[in-house]
Amino acid sequence: MSGITVHGIPGSPFLRSVEITLKEKDVPYHLRAMSPADMKTPEHLELHPFGRIPMFEQDDFRLYETQAIMRYVDECFPHPPLTPGTPRQRARMNQVIGIIEWYFFPKASAPIGFNRIIGPRLLGLPADEAVIAEAMPMARTCVAEFERLLGDQAYFTGNGVSLADIILAAQLDLLGDCAEGRELIDTAPKLGAWLDRMLARPSFAATQPPEVLREAA
Numbered sequence: 001m002s003g004i005t006v007h008g009i010p011g012s013p014f015l016r017s018v019e020i021t022l023k024e025k026d027v028p029y030h031l032r033a034m035s036p037a038d039m040k041t042p043e044h045l046e047l048h049p050f051g052r053i054p055m056f057e058q059d060d061f062r063l064y065e066t067q068a069i070m071r072y073v074d075e076c077f078p079h080p081p082l083t084p085g086t087p088r089q090r091a092r093m094n095q096v097i098g099i100i101e102w103y104f105f106p107k108a109s110a111p112i113g114f115n116r117i118i119g120p121r122l123l124g125l126p127a128d129e130a131v132i133a134e135a136m137p138m139a140r141t142c143v144a145e146f147e148r149l150l151g152d153q154a155y156f157t158g159n160g161v162s163l164a165d166i167i168l169a170a171q172l173d174l175l176g177d178c179a180e181g182r183e184l185i186d187t188a189p190k191l192g193a194w195l196d197r198m199l200a201r202p203s204f205a206a207t208q209p210p211e212v213l214r215e216a217a
């Protein structure tokens, strides 16, 4: 056994990114599924003082921050590698991850996804339409940039899947479950085809968001 436990709420794209990384490498792990009621409890804050998910434990080693977890797993279990071989490829991977962390997640996918998907479908909260409308210009800029950076490549760094592909596909899959997300993806045909390729991977199929988050639910 790997001694690995991952904590988080199923449906979280960050939790899913960690799980996909482990599954791509065929590393067994235990998922400690949390519910919204577990958030910010003393037990949660002990593992993650900022009260977010996911968290990772391997024996007595504890880690939070999705990127740090994924990079650690990628180093500990090198096959198949999810970090590409050349400096330019690694720079591209890190650039895409930076765009996700600084612009796409906080200013586009989180406000739209929370107000259109997580809030109404999981927490019974109404959508704040003004927040969604305000996030759309940044969402369009990000998607256009992802389309440009992907270009005619199979994946963001060339022919192999990298950590950037995993993080972005996990976020776009959730966002694509609302009208705004689909509208965004429809503006970027190469990104749409790439997303289909990513979602067809066994690691994505094995980590589907719960039905309650899906639009038809």
Ligand SMILES: N[C@@H](CCC(=O)N[C@@H](CS)C(=O)NCC(=O)O)C(=O)O
Pocket: 012, 013, 014, 015, 051, 052, 053, 054, 064, 065, 066, 067
């Ligand atoms: N920088 C953190 C961000 C994690 C994050 O924002 N996770 C979301 C779920 S996808 C969360 O915990 N949201 C709860 C909250 O904002 O209170 C990471 O990469 O792990």
